[in-house]
Amino acid sequence: MMDFIGHGGKEIKERILSPGEAKKKIKNLVSVEISGRIARECIDLGYGFFTPLEGFMGKADVDSVCKKMSLTDGTIWPIPIVFDISSQEIKEKGIKVGDTIVLTHTGNPLAILEVEEIFSYDKDEMAQAVLGTTDTKHPGVRMIGRMQDTFIGGKVTLVNKPQFNPPFDRFFYTPRQLRKEFKKRGWVRIVAHQTRNVPHTGHEWLMKGAWFCAHGDAPVIGNKDEIKLGTGVLVNCIIGPKRTGDYIDEAILLAHQALHDGRYFRDDVHMVSITCWDMRYAGPKEAIFHAILRTNLGCTHHMFGRDHAGVGDYYGTYDAHRIFDQLPPGSLKIKPVRVLEWWYCPVCAEVTYSGLCGHTKERQKFSGTLIRSIIKDGVKPTRVIMRPEVFDVVMECAEKYGFGSPFCTEEYLLKRNPVFVVPPLG
Amino acid sequence: MLETYPINIWINEERFEKLKAANLADMAVDRLGGMKVIQVQCTEEQKDKILKHFPMAKFDTATTKSIELLPREVKDKIFDIAIKLKSIGPDVIDEFFKSLD
Numbered sequence: 001m002m003d004f005i006g007h008g009g010k011e012i013k014e015r016i017l018s019p020g021e022a023k024k025k026i027k028n029l030v031s032v033e034i035s036g037r038i039a040r041e042c043i044d045l046g047y048g049f050f051t052p053l054e055g056f057m058g059k060a061d062v063d064s065v066c067k068k069m070s071l072t073d074g075t076i077w078p079i080p081i082v083f084d085i086s087s088q089e090i091k092e093k094g095i096k097v098g099d100t101i102v103l104t105h106t107g108n109p110l111a112i113l114e115v116e117e118i119f120s121y122d123k124d125e126m127a128q129a130v131l132g133t134t135d136t137k138h139p140g141v142r143m144i145g146r147m148q149d150t151f152i153g154g155k156v157t158l159v160n161k162p163q164f165n166p167p168f169d170r171f172f173y174t175p176r177q178l179r180k181e182f183k184k185r186g187w188v189r190i191v192a193h194q195t196r197n198v199p200h201t202g203h204e205w206l207m208k209g210a211w212f213c214a215h216g217d218a219p220v221i222g223n224k225d226e227i228k229l230g231t232g233v234l235v236n237c238i239i240g241p242k243r244t245g246d247y248i249d250e251a252i253l254l255a256h257q258a259l260h261d262g263r264y265f266r267d268d269v270h271m272v273s274i275t276c277w278d279m280r281y282a283g284p285k286e287a288i289f290h291a292i293l294r295t296n297l298g299c300t301h302h303m304f305g306r307d308h309a310g311v312g313d314y315y316g317t318y319d320a321h322r323i324f325d326q327l328p329p330g331s332l333k334i335k336p337v338r339v340l341e342w343w344y345c346p347v348c349a350e351v352t353y354s355g356l357c358g359h360t361k362e363r364q365k366f367s368g369t370l371i372r373s374i375i376k377d378g379v380k381p382t383r384v385i386m387r388p389e390v391f392d393v394v395m396e397c398a399e400k401y402g403f404g405s406p407f408c409t410e411e412y413l414l415k416r417n418p419v420f421v422v423p424p425l426g
Numbered sequence: 427m428l429e430t431y432p433i434n435i436w437i438n439e440e441r442f443e444k445l446k447a448a449n450l451a452d453m454a455v456d457r458l459g460g461m462k463v464i465q466v467q468c469t470e471e472q473k474d475k476i477l478k479h480f481p482m483a484k485f486d487t488a489t490t491k492s493i494e495l496l497p498r499e500v501k502d503k504i505f506d507i508a509i510k511l512k513s514i515g516p517d518v519i520d521e522f523f524k525s526l527d
């Protein structure tokens with residue numbers, strides 16, 4: 001039990017019915033077809049990624065999250081997790097408080113939702129509170145704006161398990177499975193790396209630097225060449241909606257694995273995994289959400305680089321670092337590892353840290369735009385900025401999964417093999 | 427002098443060796459971790475011809491005044507011609523269009 005304590009001191013419980021129970025349970029229930037986001041959040045709720053949440057929030061929790069950044073019981077929580085539906089559908093299907101409805105995705109049942117509350121909430125108010133803006137140029141604002149006019153609060157239980165397609169399948173772990181993995185590896189400290197990016201060496205050093213921070217005061221166990229480290233980096237790739245121009249999911253995931261396979265990280269200090277989540281780009285508040293999510297995954301530390309989970313100029317470069325100082329002590333179990341910037345310095349002749357290297361005139365900053373233009377031109381980068389194994393995998397993924405491009409194109413978004421499917425209830 | 431508009435071409439270690447052999451190494455500007463860029467210059471007329479021929483390409487009017495988003499194969503070809511002609515001037519683009527015919 002102690003091994004499965006998640007955010008808010010609550011045990012991580014899976015809420016999943018066996019196929020037999022599920023079939024009986026969903027008989028004669030009203031069904032509602034859900035969006036990709038809600039399907040991903042049902043999966044997260046069902047497996048305990050969102051512990052202590054057991055379902056979609058009711059109005060009091062949404063209000064408390066918006067106004068106080070905590071649930072009504074005082075547990076820190078920065079982003080509303082809501083089930084939206086049109087008032088018309090509620091009326092047509094006669095959904096009322098006390099009902100249980102079955103949620104289908106791509107036609108097959110995924111979960112049941114106990115309708116505890118039906119309510120409305122001002123979406124602009126929600127956007128302003130969570131994102132600090134109602135500017136529709138902000139992708140998080142647009143996401144909230146696209147929500148239907150009514151919300152249902154209530155517990156969610158999976159009636160069916162999503163099936164992850166290759167190459168994603170071997171990287172999907174539930175929080176309980178992940179914690180067992182950590183235990184198997186003897187990891188006591190685990191530092192999480194949040195990513196939606198193909199790693200360049202700036203990212204690699206972000207991870208390595210954060211590993212040092214997490215490991216720094218760990219006792220030395222073992223002798224000479226057989227030191228047991230007990231500290232690992234968990235790369236947690238976020239799987240959610242994609243826009244044209246983003247790196248394709250397969251390239252992100254397999255490029256991180258290429259750092260592992262290429263031995264840039266030892267087997268016993270690094271692993272790659274995926275979690276379904278639709279980024280809100282809420283900057284500092286999203287950073288807290290990521291910290292909660294990775295607490296539930298069993299991580300003890302979480303690295304935050306510059307502009308973490310931000311977009312445009314809505315947040316300051318280090319807002320996501322500073323917000324952790326505003327939390328009441330003890331409200332998060334995970335420790336933030338706050339990282340400035342890794343850059344390449346031609347004088348030092350290496351990737352080095354902005355907090356250490358004084359060659360501020362000569363230094364060359366990593367820029368996503370520059371790296372993308374190199375990859376787009378298919379010119380193999382120097383190994384000091386991107387490992388050749390990483391580049392090769394990205395190019396392979398372009399051919400194998402990306403219809404020739406490592407970046408999402410209209411064709412990819414239309415024809416890609418889905419990350420997961422909800423199979424018929426067998 | 428007439429204004430010209432550059433096409434940026436990435437230079438890694440392998441390409442840099444070829445530039446050195448063509449006496450063009452001095453033209454390469456260091457950008458990031460040994461990745462360099464050369465700028466093949468286009469005249470206004472060549473610029474318009476390129477944008478017409480490759481509709482996916484964009485002219486960055488706001489900041490760099492360079493021609494961006496050309497397909498990889500096109501840039502590869504332009505690079506090879508620059509090496510062959512030992513030049514990064516408008517003669518490279520003339521030769522490039524000849525090669526298309």
Ligand SMILES: [Zn+2]
Nearest residue numbers: 345348357359
């Ligand atoms: Zn330096």
